[in-house]
Amino acid sequence: MASRSVIPADPRSGDARAEAREAPRRRSVEEELRIAQALGEHFETVWRSLRRFGVGESQADDAAQHVFVAFAARIEVVELGRERPYLLGIAARVAANFRRQHARLREEPVESVDVAPSSERNPESLLVQQQRREQLDRALATLPDLQRQVFVLYELEGFSLPEIARALEIPLGTATSRLRRARDAFEAWVDQHLPSPSGDS
Known part of the structure; x- marks a missing residue:
């Protein structure tokens, strides 16, 4: 899906939105590694939670991208070991925004990422x-x-x-x-x- 540059409304990240659009702060190598690790470890959880929060399947990938863009913009304030709850807090707000924007309650049933034996x-x-x-x-x-x-x-x-x-x-x-x-x-x-x-x- 094509990338979108809009960062979701988040009362904690007004400065981060302007910073990300205009003059992004140069992140350290350690921060870049944390972002990559969070993406690898938590993408499926974020995607699944967005669906459960009511984001339609056709918007879920886009919404997940919004979540990780906002997460990356605020990585310096995210405590080590608290990446997952921080991401899902963002996901809850992103989902509410998407539901308002698209005015759609649900699409298809939530698909679990867990594979049964x-x-x-x-x-x-x-x-x-x-x-x-x-x-x-x-x-x-x-x-x-x-x-x-x-x-x-x-x-x-x-x-x-x-x-x-x-x-x-x-x-x-x-x-x-x-x-x-x-x-x-x-x-x-x-x-x-x-x-x-x-x-x-």
């Missing part, structure tokens, strides 16, 4: 996996963006609430409240749309 990759198991992804996709689409961000990071990406609060730059109490409301909404959707296991014989 070959013994499980038979037509029946693949169909079940696809159905579950589609159900998750539909349930996530019903959540407001702010609740969805916290839910995805906590339930699907395994972040703690303090990590989420830091990544999204919100108070811990706000993150906790959003997660609780997201869980309630998610469970209500499941109760309404999916059959209860107790109904099986």
Whole structure:
């Protein structure tokens, strides 16, 4: 996909946007290596999270590029070892921007980058996996963006609430409240749309 030079709106990176467009700061060799390592280690996680945040598949590559451009512009303030939460914090904001720009809630179901063992990759198991992804996709689409961000990071990406609060730059109490409301909404959707296991014989 063609490269786009626009850096996503980010309240932390106004100076970085101007710097990246006009006179980029010369990065050190160590910073360049960190950027390359982050790209190699976290691209799939960023891409998958963007999809779960509601970015359509046709925009996911472009959105991921925005995430890493913003990350590179702020590499000097990213703490060592905290690249992943920083990237996903950016991804949450980029996804919100893309959803507003394209005015599209969802496209196709989220595709997992995890590969199932070959013994499980038979037509029946693949169909079940696809159905579950589609159900998750539909349930996530019903959540407001702010609740969805916290839910995805906590339930699907395994972040703690303090990590989420830091990544999204919100108070811990706000993150906790959003997660609780997201869980309630998610469970209500499941109760309404999916059959209860107790109904099986």
